[in-house]
Amino acid sequence: MPIPEAIYGLFSDPSSAERGMDALSRAGIRPDRIVVMSAEPFDGYSFSKMDEATPMPWLAAVGGIVGGTCGFLLARLTQEAYPFPLITGGMPLLAPWPTGIVTYELTMLGAVLTTIVTLLITTRLPNWKPKLYDPEVSNGKILIGVLEPSDATRTEIGSRLLGAGAEQIKTTFGDVPS
Amino acid sequence: MAHQWGMAIDLDRCNGCEACVVACHAENNISTVGEEQAALSRAKHWIRVERYYEGEFPDVRVKFMPVLCQQCDAAPCEPVCPTFASYHTSEGLNGQVYNRCIGTRYCANACPYVVRYFNFYNPVWDKPLQLQLNPDVSVREEGVMEKCTFCVQRIKAREIEAAAEKRELRDGEVQPACVQSCPTRAMVFGDLSDPESEVSQLARSSRATKLLGELGTRPKVNYLPRDSWHDSENA
Amino acid sequence: MTAKTPEQITRDLLRPLSGVSPRYMFWAALLAGVAVAALCAFLYQVYTGLGVSGLRTPVFWGFYITNFVFWIGLSHAGTLISAILRLANATWRRPVTRCAEVITVFALSIGAAFPIIHLGRPWLAFFLFPYPSERGIWPNIRSPLLWDFFAINTYLISSVTFLLLPMVPDFALVRDRAAGWKKKIYGAVALGWTGTPRQWHRLETAMHIMAIAVIPVAVSVHSIVSWDFAMAPVPMWHSTIFAPYFVAGAIFSGIAALILAMALLRKLLHLEEYLLPIHFENLGKLLLVMSLLWFYFVFAERLTAWYGNEPSEMAVFWVTQHGSYAPLFWTMVFCNFLIPFPILAIKKLRTITGTAIASFLVVVGMWLERFLIIVPSLSHKYLPYKWGTYRPTWVEITITAGTFCTMVLLYMIFSKIVPIISVWELKAGQHEEPHALRLATQPDQVEAD
Numbered sequence: 023m024p025i026p027e028a029i030y031g032l033f034s035d036p037s038s039a040e041r042g043m044d045a046l047s048r049a050g051i052r053p054d055r056i057v058v059m060s061a062e063p064f065d066g067y068s069f070s071k072m073d074e075a076t077p078m079p080w081l082a083a084v085g086g087i088v089g090g091t092c093g094f095l096l097a098r099l100t101q102e103a104y105p106f107p108l109i110t111g112g113m114p115l116l117a118p119w120p121t122g123i124v125t126y127e128l129t130m131l132g133a134v135l136t137t138i139v140t141l142l143i144t145t146r147l148p149n150w151k152p153k154l155y156d157p158e159v160s161n162g163k164i165l166i167g168v169l170e171p172s173d174a175t176r177t178e179i180g181s182r183l184l185g186a187g188a189e190q191i192k193t194t195f196g197d198v199p200s
Numbered sequence: 201m202a203h204q205w206g207m208a209i210d211l212d213r214c215n216g217c218e219a220c221v222v223a224c225h226a227e228n229n230i231s232t233v234g235e236e237q238a239a240l241s242r243a244k245h246w247i248r249v250e251r252y253y254e255g256e257f258p259d260v261r262v263k264f265m266p267v268l269c270q271q272c273d274a275a276p277c278e279p280v281c282p283t284f285a286s287y288h289t290s291e292g293l294n295g296q297v298y299n300r301c302i303g304t305r306y307c308a309n310a311c312p313y314v315v316r317y318f319n320f321y322n323p324v325w326d327k328p329l330q331l332q333l334n335p336d337v338s339v340r341e342e343g344v345m346e347k348c349t350f351c352v353q354r355i356k357a358r359e360i361e362a363a364a365e366k367r368e369l370r371d372g373e374v375q376p377a378c379v380q381s382c383p384t385r386a387m388v389f390g391d392l393s394d395p396e397s398e399v400s401q402l403a404r405s406s407r408a409t410k411l412l413g414e415l416g417t418r419p420k421v422n423y424l425p426r427d428s429w430h431d432s433e434n435a
Numbered sequence: 436m437t438a439k440t441p442e443q444i445t446r447d448l449l450r451p452l453s454g455v456s457p458r459y460m461f462w463a464a465l466l467a468g469v470a471v472a473a474l475c476a477f478l479y480q481v482y483t484g485l486g487v488s489g490l491r492t493p494v495f496w497g498f499y500i501t502n503f504v505f506w507i508g509l510s511h512a513g514t515l516i517s518a519i520l521r522l523a524n525a526t527w528r529r530p531v532t533r534c535a536e537v538i539t540v541f542a543l544s545i546g547a548a549f550p551i552i553h554l555g556r557p558w559l560a561f562f563l564f565p566y567p568s569e570r571g572i573w574p575n576i577r578s579p580l581l582w583d584f585f586a587i588n589t590y591l592i593s594s595v596t597f598l599l600l601p602m603v604p605d606f607a608l609v610r611d612r613a614a615g616w617k618k619k620i621y622g623a624v625a626l627g628w629t630g631t632p633r634q635w636h637r638l639e640t641a642m643h644i645m646a647i648a649v650i651p652v653a654v655s656v657h658s659i660v661s662w663d664f665a666m667a668p669v670p671m672w673h674s675t676i677f678a679p680y681f682v683a684g685a686i687f688s689g690i691a692a693l694i695l696a697m698a699l700l701r702k703l704l705h706l707e708e709y710l711l712p713i714h715f716e717n718l719g720k721l722l723l724v725m726s727l728l729w730f731y732f733v734f735a736e737r738l739t740a741w742y743g744n745e746p747s748e749m750a751v752f753w754v755t756q757h758g759s760y761a762p763l764f765w766t767m768v769f770c771n772f773l774i775p776f777p778i779l780a781i782k783k784l785r786t787i788t789g790t791a792i793a794s795f796l797v798v799v800g801m802w803l804e805r806f807l808i809i810v811p812s813l814s815h816k817y818l819p820y821k822w823g824t825y826r827p828t829w830v831e832i833t834i835t836a837g838t839f840c841t842m843v844l845l846y847m848i849f850s851k852i853v854p855i856i857s858v859w860e861l862k863a864g865q866h867e868e869p870h871a872l873r874l875a876t877q878p879d880q881v882e883a884d
Contacts, residue, residue: 035866036866057631058631058632059629059630059631060630060632060635061441061604061608061630061859061862062441062604062630062635062859062860062862062863062866063632063635063636063638063639063859063863064635064863064866065635065639065863069632070632070635070636071632072632072633073631073632073633073636074632074636076636076637076640078637078640078641078644079640079644082644082648093585096565097576100565100573100574100576101573101576103573108284108287108572108575109278109287109288110275110278110279110281110284110286110287110288110575110577111274111275111276111277111278111279111288111577112273112274112275112288112418113278113279113577117576117577120576120577120581120582121576123582123585123586123655123659124576124581124582124585126655127582127585127586127589127652127655128585128589130589130593130648130651130652130655131585131588131589131592131593133644133648134589134592134593134596134645134648134649135592137596137641137644137645137648138596138600138641140637140641141600141637141638141641144633144637145633145634145637145638147603147626147627147628147634148626148627149626149627150622150623150626150627151627153627153629154629155629157611159611159629159630160445160607160608160611160612161441161442161445162440162441162442162445162862237486240491241491241492241493241823241824242486242491242492243492250818250820251820252820267818267820276667276668279575279577279578279666280577280578280579280580280666280667281575281578282562282563282574282575282578282580282581282584283562283563283572283574283575284572284574284575299570300562300570300572301555301556302554302555302556302557302559302560302562302563303485303554303555303556304550304553304554304555304580305490305495305496305553305555306578306579306580306663306667308492308493308495309493309495309496309667309669309813310666310667310668310669312668312669312816312817312818313817313818314492314493314816314818314821317492318485318490318492318495318555319484319555320484320485320486320490320491321483321484321486322484341556342484342485342486342555342556343484343485343554343555343556344555344556345555412817412818415668415817417668
């Protein structure tokens with residue numbers, strides 16, 4: 023999949039980035055066409071208020087329950103699965119305390135693994151294919167742009183972003199429209 | 201009902217000759233570790249005779265106590281073994297399965313009687329002593345725990361014979377090497393689940409005590425100390 | 436600290452990645468040499484038998500299990516700092532979190548190696564893994580060693596994740612500045628990170644969940660390690676205090692290791708403007724609290740034993756306090772409490788050097804504490820006829836030294852390939868609060884498609 027067409031501005035601080043975001047909203051750009059990238063999380067700023075909802079905690083809880091069930095079954099079934107019961111120390115064959123410990127550990131493991139998997143899936147990582155990105159983001163710039171802008175609006179978007187305080191306007195498809 | 205093997209040791213009869221120790225080594229393929237290793241407290245004596253001295257010369261009193269695996273019914277060595285190498289058999293013995301042992305030595309730490317021994321090296325028999333090895337007992341390699349088994353190979357052999365002859369085992373028919381070799385007949389071995397066996401009768405004696413019984417291990421070896429042991433505490 | 440621009444931060448924190456000095460190579464070679472010697476000693480032990488160690492009847496556990504408990508304990512550094520301080524929103528934690536998480540991962544890996552090193556037949560260590568074996572047998576879940584297996588593996592996976600996840604944005608940072616094969620490698624481990632709000636939100640949510648999950652796991656890990664001892668009827672082992680005592684001791688040694696690591700990093704990587712005296716102040720205060728807590732636990736345990744006057748316990752009690760182990764015991768008390776307490780309590784002494792000295796002493800003292808829990812008890816069990824001694828051999832000493840050198844070496848290597856201070860977290864702590872901005876209520880013009 024080739025790099026999508028996009029036009030974006032690079033902002034050097036979060037306040038101007040907020041203005042840029044505001045400018046794009048006023049221009050009527052649909053939110054799912056707006057792309058933002060930054061080198062650090064800007065929680066609380068308007069331009070990072072997207073894609074916040076996630077079922078990750080619930081999934082982690084479910085993963086914990088699944089893990090705990092696996093642990094419980096592992097602890098109980100394996101102790102009964104012998105050709106003959108192996109008694110140790112006069113303790114019962116199905117001992118509640120050790121079963122509890124193993125169940126607990128695998129609950130936590132289930133929650134952790136589910137969190138990792140959910141993270142990778144919802145962020146769609148790893149994704150090593152060529153994609154929209156600008157190394158200036160690593161230098162601290164905040165990238166705010168529009169995916170697949172129509173020909174008519176390109177110049178408009180560029181000037182709005184500049185007006186909001188973008189240091190640079192770039193595109194992925196050719197010259198920057200003046 | 202399945203046999204529940206137990207032992208009674210009359211400390212009044214024990215004279216500390218240690219024939220039991222030697223017999224055990226011979227029967228169970230236990231190697232001697234050599235002088236240097238023995239000085240490092242690595243000798244493997246599945247049964248040992250503990251010696252306690254009391255008093256000043258010329259009124260010295262010596263107490264002998266043969267200590268071997270007590271085959272505890274609530275053995276602390278069993279639940280701690282991660283691979284079930286130490287487990288309780290249906291005949292009341294604490295079984296040690298060498299093939300399962302990976303040598304964590306947790307069982308040895310948990311045993312309050314210190315009757316479990318570890319093979320720190322591969323066992324060595326100087327020629328021609330290797331010809332004396334008992335084919336009924338495996339030779340343990342380095343890294344494996346071992347301990348007294350109440351000569352389970354003899355128990356099994358007699359049980360198989362009795363089953364082949366379609367009869368019950370007679371009391372006193374099964375004799376571990378230590379019991380067999382004791383010159384003063386201080387040790388008696390038998391079925392604790394048979395109330396008429398000699399070991400059961402001795403276990404019911406008023407002299408019978410259990411070593412470290414207060415720890416709750418429920419050992420199966422009954423010690424019968426001399427009455428005069430109690431006198432010496434009051435003397 | 437003067438606020439640094441993001442460019443300055445990036446430059447300072449990525450500088451260590453740009454090459455190695457001759458002095459670095461010298462120390463790395465020396466440490467690697469000791470580590471290799473330790474490996475050789477271990478292989479010699481596997482080939483010849485555990486007889487080459489100092490273990491004997493009745494002291495079947497010695498240096499190896501001391502090291503096992505010590506390193507697992509040390510690994511509680513990362514959990515405390517990262518997870519608890521994250522959840523408590525303590526902002527001063529930001530430069531410190533990755534240093535701590537790295538200690539956890541490496542200390543845990545080293546600690547988890549010791550159950551294998553101390554086995555009589557280590558090639559059969561896989562017997563601990565629950566799988567349907569051809570022998571028709573599963574492991575014994577009643578054994579605390581099995582609980583160790585599950586707990587340590589869970590903690591290891593959690594800690595590695597806790598370390599690796601926030602490293603991804605920093606890998607992207609290095610990727611964007613690198614060239615050639617370095618760019619390829621960092622690009623691969625950066626997983627294609629671009630820094631969209633979606634990615635940041637998910638990452639932070641995941642970190643939050645992990646922080647909540649990893650604290651109970653860490654508590655359970657060291658409780659389970661303590662139960663390796665408490666579940667055996669050995670005098671002074673079979674005590675209910677063991678689980679909280681060990682967890683407190685673990686956090687204690689963890690904070691000390693962290694302070695030491697930070698002090699060294701500060702000096703060697705020239706991070707004076709990032710690892711500030713206030714960090715050492717705050718961690719020093721935490722260390723003081725843990726020192727008091729450690730003393731409280733030891734006092735409570737020994738007081739109870741002394742009042743109980745149970746003969747077997749008193750034998751261990753006296754041999755530790757007045758007998759042959761007394762020199763080690765009192766050294767431990769000095770190192771863990773008597774000297775750190777004034778250093779950490781008096782503000783003038785609670786400097787970077789002061790806390791580093793106190794931390795070093797605590798690390799030594801905690802190693803001694805693990806030793807003194809294991810060996811005096813095992814050498815004085817219930818039957819006096821079988822009391823014994825223990826002396827380590829060159830094999831155990833070499834392996835112990837090797838693990839310390841391996842830890843330092845791993846840390847050195849890590850600090851050269853990953854920024855030791857989390858760049859994005861530091862930057863995120865610095866930008867100004869968002870102010871309310873009038874949001875667009877309706878578009879000025881409809882987008883022509």
